[in-house]
Amino acid sequence: MKIVNFEETLAILPIEKTIAVMKACFADFEQGKISQTPRVVQVLPDGDQQNLFAMMPAYLGPDRVFGSKVITAFPKNAGTEYQSHMGQVMLFDSQHGQPVALIDANAITYIRTAAVTGLGTDFLAKKEAQDLALIGAGQQSHSHLAAMLAVRPIKTVHVFDLNAEQVARSIQRMQVAYPAVTFIAANSVQEAVADADIICTLTPSKQAFLEKGWVKPGAHINAIGTFTPTTREITSDLMVASRLFVDDYQAANNESGDYLIPLAEQVITKDHLQGSLGELVTKQVQGRQNETEITIFDAVGLAVEDLCCAEYVYQLVKEG
Ligand SMILES: NC(=O)c1ccc[n+]([C@@H]2O[C@H](COP(=O)([O-])OP(=O)(O)OC[C@H]3O[C@@H](n4cnc5c(N)ncnc54)[C@H](O)[C@@H]3O)[C@@H](O)[C@H]2O)c1
Incomplete structure (x- = not known):
């Protein structure tokens, strides 16, 4: 199981490269080669904070991986020592269903959103x-x-x-x-x-x-x-x-x-x-x-x- 932290993830994903990865992703998605399940977003019952907890599953095909981003969105963390989005992307290999990696979800969200x-x-x-x-x-x-x-x-x-x-x-x-x-x-x-x-x-x-x-x-x-x-x-x-x-x-x-x-x-x-x-x-x-x-x-x-x-x-x- 590979565990990849925020800095390591961003070092692998410069913006130009990530835009290219997203271009291939959207072509595959449009052609039905990869798929996703609508995300589950729980609005936490934490009074007027209304913080969010979300699960975002997707499947990239039989020779690739599947998994889910599991992430929180706590807007009031902005400007504090905590990021407003935190979590992990958990990957499984599609052949055996074995967990293979945990990648920092804040880094992925940070860069993939801008690349898209x-x-x-x-x-x-x-x-x-x-x-x-x-x-x-x-x-x-x-x-x-x-x-x-x-x-x-x-x-x-x-x-x-x-x-x-x-x-x-x-x-x-x-x-x-x-x-x-x-x-x-x-x-x-x-x-x-x-x-x-x-x-x-x-x-x-x-x-x-x-x-x-x-x-x-x-x-x-x-x-x-x-x-x-x-x-x-x-x-x-x-x-x-x-x-x-x-x-x-x-x-x-x-x-x-x-x-x-x-x-x-x-x-x-x-x-x-x-x-x-x-x-x-x-x-x-x-x-x-x-x-x-x-x-x-x-x-x-x-x-x-x-x-x-x-x-x-x-x-x-x-x-x-
Ligand atoms: N669409 C996507 O794929 C996607 C992905 C990631 C984040 N987001 C959303 O994008 C937004 C920004 O993300 P972030 O990580 O930079 O959040 P952040 O918490 O780091 O920053 C948000 C900033 O918006 C400011 N703000 C709040 N309301 C405002 C308003 N009405 N006018 C001007 N500024 C205002 C806050 O003061 C804060 O500085 C969040 O709402 C986040 O949930 C969307």
């Missing part, structure tokens, strides 16, 4: 996108910055978070990692997104906060932060005005408040959904069509992403 966003962005953002807004300056903002830089020539990054100290800490760290990029602390979401070609929303917000009138024509939005039917980041007006893509139809239908709330309000129909990432990767649907449309990539996160990344880490560790 990078992949989606590559199909949907304008080629020359240079201005990025990060809303939510937590852990995901760092991997998302790396992913956006991997797929577009980003020069300026505006950062907003409800916690201004968190913005200052994050910018300090990002500036060291990317000295050629200009980082600007924003005082509001509106200020952060005013010039943005790409917007990443990376918050556990319960209410929509990104307004249609604030987003410039041609912008691409990655709505990544929320993944329950009752939470969202994108207002209904903005959703109506945008072309929507998701990581997976079934997952969006079960979990995406950004999609399900305007659907329940009857301001969009199911036809509003233009395609999934698997359909983009396998060229069944077209991504961006012109320079003025607003596109949204709404991802709730899939077990196949975790398993494909964890399998990649396990293979490299096994080979020594």
Whole structure:
């Protein structure tokens, strides 16, 4: 049994490589070569904390591995010595059902989420996108910055978070990692997104906060932060005005408040959904069509992403 910790996992998964692993994962998923079971999310009965405990199983085929990510999401850990997501991805070999590895789930979640966003962005953002807004300056903002830089020539990054100290800490760290990029602390979401070609929303917000009138024509939005039917980041007006893509139809239908709330309000129909990432990767649907449309990539996160990344880490560790 291989046990791979946070640092070891990230050392094996640089962002460009992880984007390539995710591209193969979504092609396999679209072609039915790999599969997953809808995740089980338990909202812990811990009063108004509403912390989450989730199990995310997937199967990668007879000659590969299967297993589950088992993870907690405790949003109030943000800014403390504890990460807001912690757990393990447990892998079993598909031939005998033997447990073969435990891979740090926080590292997998950190990097695979951003890699999937990078992949989606590559199909949907304008080629020359240079201005990025990060809303939510937590852990995901760092991997998302790396992913956006991997797929577009980003020069300026505006950062907003409800916690201004968190913005200052994050910018300090990002500036060291990317000295050629200009980082600007924003005082509001509106200020952060005013010039943005790409917007990443990376918050556990319960209410929509990104307004249609604030987003410039041609912008691409990655709505990544929320993944329950009752939470969202994108207002209904903005959703109506945008072309929507998701990581997976079934997952969006079960979990995406950004999609399900305007659907329940009857301001969009199911036809509003233009395609999934698997359909983009396998060229069944077209991504961006012109320079003025607003596109949204709404991802709730899939077990196949975790398993494909964890399998990649396990293979490299096994080979020594
Ligand atoms: N879709 C996916 O696959 C996926 C994967 C991982 C994490 N997530 C979600 O993405 C979000 C970010 O993850 P993280 O690990 O960076 O979390 P984190 O806890 O490290 O950071 C979240 C940050 O968002 C800020 N915030 C909260 N509400 C806000 C608001 N309304 N406006 C601006 N800032 C706000 C908090 O102050 C905090 O700094 C979380 O909600 C997480 O559950 C989604």
